[in-house]
Amino acid sequence: MRCSVGVTMKLEDALEMICQTHPGMVRSHNEDSVACESACGLVVLADGMGGYNAGEVASGITVSVVTTEVSQSLQNVNPTQLDEETGDEYGVLLLRDNIQRANASIYYAAQSQPQYAGMGTTVVAGLFYDNRVAVAHVGDSRLYRLRGESLEALTRDHSLLREQIDSGMISIEDARLSKNKNLVTRAVGIDAKVDTEIHVHNVQVGDVYLFCSDGLNDMVEDEDIQSTVYAMQGNLPLAMEQLIQMANDNGGRDNVSVILVKIKGRFASQGNWLARMLNLFKK
Amino acid sequence: MAAKLILSMNGAVLKEYPLNKERMTIGRKAHNDIVIDNLAVSGEHAAVVTIMHDSFLEDLDSTNGLEVNGVPTKKHFLQNNDVIEIGKHKLKYINDQITQTTSADFERTMVMRGSPVGKPPAAKAGTMKTQASGVEELVEKTGSFDASGSAAKPAAVKPAAQGEAGKAAVVQILTGANAGKELELVKNLTTLGKPGLQVAVLTRRPNGFFITHVEGAKFPLVNGKELTNQAYQLKDHDVIELAGIKMEFYFKG
Numbered sequence: 419m420r421c422s423v424g425v426t427m428k429l430e431d432a433l434e435m436i437c438q439t440h441p442g443m444v445r446s447h448n449e450d451s452v453a454c455e456s457a458c459g460l461v462v463l464a465d466g467m468g469g470y471n472a473g474e475v476a477s478g479i480t481v482s483v484v485t486t487e488v489s490q491s492l493q494n495v496n497p498t499q500l501d502e503e504t505g506d507e508y509g510v511l512l513l514r515d516n517i518q519r520a521n522a523s524i525y526y527a528a529q530s531q532p533q534y535a536g537m538g539t540t541v542v543a544g545l546f547y548d549n550r551v552a553v554a555h556v557g558d559s560r561l562y563r564l565r566g567e568s569l570e571a572l573t574r575d576h577s578l579l580r581e582q583i584d585s586g587m588i589s590i591e592d593a594r595l596s597k598n599k600n601l602v603t604r605a606v607g608i609d610a611k612v613d614t615e616i617h618v619h620n621v622q623v624g625d626v627y628l629f630c631s632d633g634l635n636d637m638v639e640d641e642d643i644q645s646t647v648y649a650m651q652g653n654l655p656l657a658m659e660q661l662i663q664m665a666n667d668n669g670g671r672d673n674v675s676v677i678l679v680k681i682k683g684r685f686a687s688q689g690n691w692l693a694r695m696l697n698l699f700k701k
Numbered sequence: 702m703a704a705k706l707i708l709s710m711n712g713a714v715l716k717e718y719p720l721n722k723e724r725m726t727i728g729r730k731a732h733n734d735i736v737i738d739n740l741a742v743s744g745e746h747a748a749v750v751t752i753m754h755d756s757f758l759e760d761l762d763s764t765n766g767l768e769v770n771g772v773p774t775k776k777h778f779l780q781n782n783d784v785i786e787i788g789k790h791k792l793k794y795i796n797d798q799i800t801q802t803t804s805a806d807f808e809r810t811m812v813m814r815g816s817p818v819g820k821p822p823a824a825k826a827g828t829m830k831t832q833a834s835g836v837e838e839l840v841e842k843t844g845s846f847d848a849s850g851s852a853a854k855p856a857a858v859k860p861a862a863q864g865e866a867g868k869a870a871v872v873q874i875l876t877g878a879n880a881g882k883e884l885e886l887v888k889n890l891t892t893l894g895k896p897g898l899q900v901a902v903l904t905r906r907p908n909g910f911f912i913t914h915v916e917g918a919k920f921p922l923v924n925g926k927e928l929t930n931q932a933y934q935l936k937d938h939d940v941i942e943l944a945g946i947k948m949e950f951y952f953k954g
Contacts, residue, residue, distance in 0.1 A: 467811065475723075479750065482723050490732065523724070523750050527757055530778045538812050605812045642889050649892040649902050652916030660904065660913075664889065667906050 427683035430456045433546055436654050437461065437677040440662045442633055443670030449473030450631050450675040451481040458492045459546035459685070460485060461677045465559050465631040467605065468528075468537030476524045476539040476607050483520040484543055488512045497547040498687045509545050510616050513554040517541060517606060517614045524607025538605035541614075542573060542629050544679065548687035551627065554616045557602040560635055562643065563619070564626040564651065569644035572619060576604035599636060625681045626651050630661075633674030637665040647678075654678045704756055704779075704796035706735065706749070710789055720751045726761070727787065741765050741788030749779070756794065758785060869953040870910050872903065875940070876947045885953075886910060893921075899944050901928075903935070910935045910950070919944070 426432075435456050441448040449466040451474065464480040466473030497509030504511065520541075528534045540557025553561055558575040574580060578601040582588040606612050621627075626647055635643070642664060650657035658676050665674040703719045718725070718735050725734035728745040737746070743763035750757045756779040760767055768786040769777045777783070785792040872884045872891075884891065886903055894900040899917030903910060911932040914920045920928045922942040923935075935941075935950045942948075 478723050486724070523757075523759070526759070526776060527750060527755075530757065531755060536812070600811060602812055608812050645888065645890045645892070649890060649896065649900060650915050651896055652900060656913065656915055660890075660902075663906070 426686040429459045429546065429685050432681065432683040432685035433459055434654055434680040434682055435461060435677065436658055437463070437629075437675070438658050438662065439631075439673065439675035440666070440670075442673050443666050445671075445673060447471065447474060448673045449477055450633070450673040451477040452675045452677055453481045453485045454677055454679075455485055455489050458489045460488055460492075460543070461629055461679060462541065462543040463559055463629045463631060463675050463677055464539045464541045464606070465557070465633075465673070465675070466537070466539040467602075468534065472528070472534045472537030473539070475527075475534065476537045477541075479523050479527075480517070480520040480539050480541050480606055483523060484513070484516045484541070487516040487519060488545065496687060497545065497552075507552070507618070509547050509550075509552045510554075510618065513543055513545055513552055513616060514614050517543070517554055517556065518612060521606045521612040522610075525610055528607060536608065538607040540602060540631070541606050544627060544629060546621065546679065546685065549621055549684055550618050551621050552616060552618045554614050556604050556606050556612055556614050559631050560629070562628040562630070562647075564628070564644070564647045565622060565624070567644075567648055569628075569640065569647060571640075572617070573615075575602075576615070577602050599632070621681050623681050623683060626654075627677075627679040627681075628661075629677035629679075631673060631675040633670075633672035634661060634665050634676060636672060637668045637670065637674070651680065654680055704751065704794065706785075707793045707795060708735065708737070709791050709793070715790075720749060720756055723751055725749045725751070727792070728761075735792075737787060737790050739788055739790065742790070746787055747785075755779075756796065763787075870905075870935075870950065871953055872941070872948050872950050874946060874948045877945070879946075884948075893941075893943055901941075901943055903950075904932070908934075912941060912950075917944075 433456060435454045437452040437454045439448055439450045439452045450464065452463045454461045462481045462484045464477035466475065466477030468476060491512050495508045497507060499508045501508060501511050524537060528537050540559040542555040542559040542561055544561065545552045553572060555573045556576060558577045560575065561572045562569050563572050579593055579599055581603065583590060583593055604613060628647055638661065643661065646660050647657055650660060658678055661676050662674050703721050705720060706718045708715045708718065722734065725748065726745055727733055727735040727737065727747045729738060729742040730744040733745065745761045746763040747758060747760050747767055758769065758777045758779055760775045765788060766773055768774065769783055779794045781794065781796045783794040785794065870886045872886065874880055874882045886905060889905050891903040892900060893903065894917065900915040901921045902913050902915055904913065911934050912921065912923065912928065913932040914928050914930065923933055923939050937952050939950045940947055941950060
């Protein structure tokens with residue numbers, strides 16, 4: 419099962435990824451959208467907002483634009499390659515550019531049609547390459563990482579509540595009771611430009627990554643999320659089902675979406691490997 | 702019926718394309734949803750984004766541009782019978798369905814427009830004031846946000862213990878080195894076994910306690926019967942056998 423260190427696997431063999439979305443127990447329709455593309459190591463989750471059916475439209479556009487465009491581009495570029503202009507890796511650039519592209523589509527649609535005015539969406543996307551993951555997020559959809567026994571949030575919500583916690587106005591305990599849980603300070607599609615936060619993290623064999631909409635973390639305590647992902651890491655489909663079930667058992671007041679990615683082996687980039695070999699020869 | 706585009710050249714219809722995807726691309730290259738194999742057409746020329754019953758056309762920075770009803774355009778909200786011209790090709794947009802409107806579903810998650818793009822998310826000192834004004838702005842914009850907040854949005858609360866899950870339950874180990882030990886099921890999820898080897902979990906749900914096989918070569922037995930992939934609802938005095946260890950589940954009190 420375990421792959422020894424140093425041996426590089428194909429991306430789709432090195433990663434096990436699954437995703438699911440559920441409307442929850444209260445809402446009639448699902449405004450969340452999810453996708454995972456195991457062949458290119460990409461996952462995208464979006465939680466839409468806006469009256470009428472605009473929320474699911476906004477999240478749907480974002481997920482489809484980011485998945486199609488990024489997977490398309492990855493056929494031609496190596497994510498570890500550096501962009502000469504910005505100095506960023508293409509892996510980072512592809513996420514940023516395509517979230518911006520989705521932003522433009524939603525913004526334009528919202529501008530031209532009154533019933534879509536103000537529609538927008540959160541997004542959290544992960545691109546796995548070269549033993550790393552580039553994580554892009556806007557809004558309050560999250561990424562958690564289980565490493566060993568500890569579960570850690572790798573994203574920081576762009577929400578009023580998070581700002582209040584960070585500035586010390588409100589304690590984490592009081593935050594549970596806040597009425598402002600649903601106020602995000604950034605979203606895709608509400609302005610002409612979107613400010614996407616992107617960080618790159620190293621991954622380790624055995625890590626489990628959990629991407630989720632607030633329908634999970636608002637309904638289920640972090641402690642229960644941790645114990646579920648930890649106990650069920652050997653059976654991801656069951657873990658996913660259990661997480662969604664817990665959110666629904668606790669009231670399921672929101673749509674709940676879950677993506678789980680387990681690192682089964684190392685996946686150094688082919689291009690990088692080649693470059694390293696070439697460097698060896700140069701010496 | 703989905704809206705559609707009808708591709709034609711010199712008055713001859715070539716093909717019909719239902720707009721059944723949220724975003725369809727038009728271009729010369731084969732990966733486009735609508736492929737027009739003509740050198741006047743850019744590799745990726747344009748895209749049509751369809752939202753419920755509405756479709757929006759956008760030029761993807763094509764070399765030769767496009768026209769809608771004879772007017773060069775970059776972006777256009779398509780109307781029934783619009784004609785898109787790309788070089789010598791025409792695409793007629795047909796959308797004759799009746800628009801349906803459902804009652805507005807009042808929204809939950811909202812965007813606070815207080816933070817301009819580019820500003821770091823965690824404003825430090827003096828945030829109270831800016832945030833307060835942010836909320837006011839939001840109130841003005843939506844007109845529906847109750848700043849005083851009442852109980853309209855309860856925070857995440859565990860459901861009140863009720864039914865079987867309300868009762869305290871215990872697993873008592875019957876055999877092996879730890880025979881006699883009691884494990885009180887106080888958490889929502891209790892793990893039996895060791896991750897990577899043999900794991901079953903006991904979950905507390907509103908309607909009772911369940912055991913589920915997670916991983917490992919052998920499924921646990923309950924009253925001598927092997928579990929399936931399904932969660933099994935535990936009854937008072939059920940005997941669980943996992944990795945050779947027997948234990949009894951029972952409700953306390």
